[in-house]
Amino acid sequence: MRSSDNAVSESLSIDKLKYPDLPSIESKYVGLLRSKHANKLFELIDGVGSPLHCVFPQQFSENVLQLTAVLHKHDLQGKIYFAKKANKARCFVKACKQLEIGIDVASKQELAITLSEAISGSDISVSGPEKSIEFVSLSVACGAQIAVDSIEELKKVLHLFTGQEQASVAPNPMPRILLRFKPGSDKKSRFGMAHNQLVEALELLRPYRDKVKLLGFSFHLSGYSIYSRVEAAVDLVKWVGVARDLGFSQCNQINLGGGLPVKYTSTDDWMSFKRTLMAQHFHQNHVFVHDFYPYGNELNAVSALDKLLSSSVHPGISLSQLLRRNDIKLALEPGRALLDQAGVSVFGIQGVKLIDQQYRYWVATVTGTSFSLSEQWFGSEFLPSPWLLKSSSYSDHQVSANAELFPTAIAGASCLEYDMVSWRKIPFPIKPAVDDCLIYPNTAGYQMDSNESTFHSLPQIPKVAMWFDENKVRWQLDAM
Numbered sequence: 001m002r003s004s005d006n007a008v009s010e011s012l013s014i015d016k017l018k019y020p021d022l023p024s025i026e027s028k029y030v031g032l033l034r035s036k037h038a039n040k041l042f043e044l045i046d047g048v049g050s051p052l053h054c055v056f057p058q059q060f061s062e063n064v065l066q067l068t069a070v071l072h073k074h075d076l077q078g079k080i081y082f083a084k085k086a087n088k089a090r091c092f093v094k095a096c097k098q099l100e101i102g103i104d105v106a107s108k109q110e111l112a113i114t115l116s117e118a119i120s121g122s123d124i125s126v127s128g129p130e131k132s133i134e135f136v137s138l139s140v141a142c143g144a145q146i147a148v149d150s151i152e153e154l155k156k157v158l159h160l161f162t163g164q165e166q167a168s169v170a171p172n173p174m175p176r177i178l179l180r181f182k183p184g185s186d187k188k189s190r191f192g193m194a195h196n197q198l199v200e201a202l203e204l205l206r207p208y209r210d211k212v213k214l215l216g217f218s219f220h221l222s223g224y225s226i227y228s229r230v231e232a233a234v235d236l237v238k239w240v241g242v243a244r245d246l247g248f249s250q251c252n253q254i255n256l257g258g259g260l261p262v263k264y265t266s267t268d269d270w271m272s273f274k275r276t277l278m279a280q281h282f283h284q285n286h287v288f289v290h291d292f293y294p295y296g297n298e299l300n301a302v303s304a305l306d307k308l309l310s311s312s313v314h315p316g317i318s319l320s321q322l323l324r325r326n327d328i329k330l331a332l333e334p335g336r337a338l339l340d341q342a343g344v345s346v347f348g349i350q351g352v353k354l355i356d357q358q359y360r361y362w363v364a365t366v367t368g369t370s371f372s373l374s375e376q377w378f379g380s381e382f383l384p385s386p387w388l389l390k391s392s393s394y395s396d397h398q399v400s401a402n403a404e405l406f407p408t409a410i411a412g413a414s415c416l417e418y419d420m421v422s423w424r425k426i427p428f429p430i431k432p433a434v435d436d437c438l439i440y441p442n443t444a445g446y447q448m449d450s451n452e453s454t455f456h457s458l459p460q461i462p463k464v465a466m467w468f469d470e471n472k473v474r475w476q477l478d479a480m
C-alpha cells in the first residue's frame with residue numbers, strides 16, 4: 001500500500017470520496033447510550049477519566065443465550081466456556097455464574113479470579129501452553145478440566161502422583177484432562193500435539209486409567225475457517241474412539257476452542273471499503289505488517305456455529321449427527337463472540353491539529369494511549385469508525401455548509417510518534433474539537449485490556465459496567 005510522498009501529494013485531496021468510511025454496526029445498547037445517555041458518558045469521562053471502557057453484561061448474556069440456542073437446535077449435549085482472556089472485566093465472570101456456563105482460563109491468575117467469584121472447578125476449563133506445575137496443581141485441586149498441551153505437560157500431571165503409583169485409592173479429586181490436538185491445517189502451530197504425540201500420550205496415560213480421567217480431546221484454531229474446524233472435529237471424534245478402545249471409558253468430550261467470528265460492519269460496507277483503501281488514507285501513509293481482521297464477515301457467531309454443526313462429514317451425516325451417534329459432548333470456548341457488542345471504549349479529545357495545510361487533514365489527540373485499543377500493537381488497526389459525540393458547547397449551525405468532511409487521524413497523548421489510536425483519516429462530517437468524545441464500537445473482545453500499560457505513569461484504565469432499561473442506565477465500577 002505504500003507509495004512515495006510525491007505520489008501521495010498528487011493524489012491527496014479533501015474530496016470526501018477519497019476517504020472511505022466504515023460505518024460500525026450500532027447495537028441496541030449503544031443506540032440507547034448515544035441517543036439517551038450521552039450526558040452520562042461525559043459525566044463519567046469527567047469523573048472517572050479518559051479513556052473509559054464501558055461494558056454491557058446484558059449484551060453478553062444475550063450472546064450466551066443465542067449460542068446455547070444453536071446447541072439446543074442441534075440437540076447436542078454441550079457446554080460453553082467463556083474464554084476469559086478476551087476481557088478482564090469481573091462483570092462477565094459474574095454473568096457466567098448466573099447463566100450457569102463455564103469459564104476457560106489460561107493463567108493461574110485467571111483461575112484464581114474465577115474461583116474467587118465462587119465458580120466451581122467443574123465449570124472451569126484450563127487452556128494455555130506448557131502450564132507451570134503450580135498452575136497444573138491448582139487446576140487439579142479445584143477439579144477443573146485441563147487441556148494438556150504436550151507430553152511434557154502430561155508428565156507434570158502424572159508427576160502429581162509421584163510415590164502414589166502403587167496406591168490402591170485414586171487421588172481425590174482425580175485429575176480431569178483433555179489432550180490438545182494440533183490439527184493438520186495448523187501444522188506449524190506451537191500448540192497441541194500431532195498424531196504421533198497423541199499416540200505417545202495415550203500410552204503414557206494408560207497405566208493411570210483409574211487415576212486420571214481422560215475426558216476427551218481439544219483443539220483451538222486461529223482464523224475462521226469452518227472447513228478446517230469440521231475436519232479437526234472429525235479427527236477428534238476418531239481419537240475419542242481410539243481412547244475408548246484403549247479402556248478410557250469416560251472419554252466423551254470434544255472441545256473446539258474459540259474462533260467464532262464477529263461482524264463489526266455490514267459485509268457490503270466492508271467490501272467497498274476494502275476496494276477503495278489506499279495508503280494515502282492513513283496518516284504518514286502508514287503500512288501495516290498484518291492484515292486486518294475481517295470486520296465485515298458474512299457470518300456472525302450464531303450462523304457460523306450453525307453452519308459448522310450442519311456441515312456434512314460423511315454422506316448424509318452432519319457433524320452434530322456424528323456427535324450424537326457417538327454420544328459425544330461438545331465444548332466450546334468462545335471469547336470474542338460472547339463479547340460481541342458487549343462494550344465500547346470512550347476517548348476524550350484533548351486537542352485537534354491541522355497537519356497538512358494544503359491537503360487538509362487533522363490529527364485529534366485523545367486523553368489516553370493506543371494501548372487501550374490493542375489491535376494497533378499487533379501490527380494492524382481497529383478499522384470500524386468511531387462515533388463522534390460533540391460536547392455540550394456544540395451547536396448544529398457549526399456543521400459545514402458545503403458538506404465538507406474532516407478527515408482526522410486519532411493519536412494517543414504519549415511522546416511516541418507511533419502511538420496512533422487510528423492511523424486512518426476518518427472522514428467525520430463535523431470537525432472534532434476539544435472536549436468532544438470518540439466512542440470506539442464493539443471493543444470488549446480483546447481491544448480493551450490485552451495490551452494495557454501504565455506508560456508515562458498513566459493510571460490503569462477503569463471499566464464501567466452498565467445496565468440499561470428503557471429510561472435509565474445504571475453503572476458500577478468494575479473490579480478487574
Ligand SMILES: Cc1ncc(COP(=O)(O)O)c(C=O)c1O
Pocket residue numbers: 083086104127128219220257258259260333334335336337
Ligand atoms: C485455547 C483457546 N480457546 C479459546 C480462545 C478464544 O478464541 P476466540 O476469542 O477467537 O473465540 C483462544 C484464543 O486465543 C484460545 O487460545
